[in-house]
Amino acid sequence: MNSFHNKLKKEGKCVTTILKDFITNIPKAELHLHLEGTLEPDLKLKLALKNSIDIGQATIEEVQASYQFTDLTSFLNVYYPAMNVLQEEDDFYQLAMAYFRKAKENNIHYAEVFFDPQAHTSRGIAFDTLFNGYYRATQDAASLGVEAHLILCFLRDFSAESALEHYELCLLYRDKILGIGLDSDERDNPPGKFKAVFRRAKEDGFHITMHCDIDQVGSIENIREALLEIGVERLDHGTNIVEDPTLVDYVRNLEIGLTCCPVSNSFVVDDMKGSEIKTLLQQGVKVTINSDDPAYFQSYLSNDFYQIADRYNLSREEVIALVKNAFEIAWISPESKTKYLRQVDAYIQSVGA
Numbered sequence: 566m567n568s569f570h571n572k573l574k575k576e577g578k579c580v581t582t583i584l585k586d587f588i589t590n591i592p593k594a595e596l597h598l599h600l601e602g603t604l605e606p607d608l609k610l611k612l613a614l615k616n617s618i619d620i621g622q623a624t625i626e627e628v629q630a631s632y633q634f635t636d637l638t639s640f641l642n643v644y645y646p647a648m649n650v651l652q653e654e655d656d657f658y659q660l661a662m663a664y665f666r667k668a669k670e671n672n673i674h675y676a677e678v679f680f681d682p683q684a685h686t687s688r689g690i691a692f693d694t695l696f697n698g699y700y701r702a703t704q705d706a707a708s709l710g711v712e713a714h715l716i717l718c719f720l721r722d723f724s725a726e727s728a729l730e731h732y733e734l735c736l737l738y739r740d741k742i743l744g745i746g747l748d749s750d751e752r753d754n755p756p757g758k759f760k761a762v763f764r765r766a767k768e769d770g771f772h773i774t775m776h777c778d779i780d781q782v783g784s785i786e787n788i789r790e791a792l793l794e795i796g797v798e799r800l801d802h803g804t805n806i807v808e809d810p811t812l813v814d815y816v817r818n819l820e821i822g823l824t825c826c827p828v829s830n831s832f833v834v835d836d837m838k839g840s841e842i843k844t845l846l847q848q849g850v851k852v853t854i855n856s857d858d859p860a861y862f863q864s865y866l867s868n869d870f871y872q873i874a875d876r877y878n879l880s881r882e883e884v885i886a887l888v889k890n891a892f893e894i895a896w897i898s899p900e901s902k903t904k905y906l907r908q909v910d911a912y913i914q915s916v917g918a
């Protein structure tokens with residue numbers, strides 16, 4: 566038991582409750598969050614009614630009962646059809662604002678959030694409609710004390726040509742998009758399929774990242790390709806990297822961060838991958854904790870931290886390291902980084918060592 570635990574014991578406080586409070590209140594950054602994955606059942610039903618969309622469910626319980634996933638593919642099969650309720654610019658705004666309110670509740674001071682334009686343009690929604698709604702919300706998030714930026718993701722199960730077409734569209738909004746990512750079903754869709762569009766994005770000065778989902782066929786090959794051929798600055802998920810010490814050295818040396826999502830993992834592969842996350846943290850890799858699709862996995866960021874801390878006996882120091890890693894690998898200026906890291910330190914000081 567360390568001095569922190571001794572202090573709590575003397576004060577007659579429960580360690581678990583205190584760690585939970587500590588996790589809830591510490592200033593956090595979220596770097597792996599799909600705006601479409603924040604569609605809560607109540608908003609889904611409200612928008613379905615407003616837009617006269619038959620979603621086949623009429624109550625929150627019915628919506629929740631449809632959340633039966635055993636792997637990434639079965640999750641995505643529920644995830645994409647739900648997006649039909651998003652029709653007008655204000656629907657996208659409402660969705661994103663609902664997340665930013667949750668972010669505030671979770672003491673998230675900084676968020677880089679993904680959006681999937683092809684999931685909407687492919688069903689007839691104009692790029693401008695979805696983009697303007699999301700962007701307006703990121704601006705209004707500031708009034709909640711949340712700094713928010715957008716990362717456009719290509720759907721990897723769509724063609725490379727479609728990715729290029731959407732890249733051209735996003736250039737109209739160049740200054741409003743922080744980075745470019747890749748998500749959706751990884752099976753048979755390796756990073757190399759999108760080499761050309763990511764090369765352009767890099768040349769144009771976008772930050773770049775990519776999903777390397779958990780336990781995929783060819784996971785380690787895809788991680789290698791993302792790192793060495795595409796030159797990503799972060800890996801989304803990516804914990805299979807523990808299988809290759811050379812690649813672990815590579816990401817540690819270049820400070821390439823991993824945006825891990827333990828609760829999400831527990832839904833799609835029945836394992837939080839907490840041991841891998843802990844090992845990578847101990848090896849000095851910049852691993853972070855994130856919520857991924859919180860409405861579907863019923864867990865926002867504080868709970869994600871709490872679940873992994875509780876299950877894998879993370880120390881308070883390990884929790885702090887995970888929190889700080891997120892600010893350290895965020896795509897912000899050194900001055901902003903210092904500002905946020907000071908907020909974290911001030912909080913830690915305020916609760917005592």
Ligand code: ADE
Nearest residue numbers: 599748749776778857858
């Ligand atoms: N889209 C939303 N969540 C995702 C995930 N975990 N992996 C790939 N694509 C996604």
Ligand code: ZN
Nearest residue numbers: 599748801857
């Ligand atoms: Zn994701």
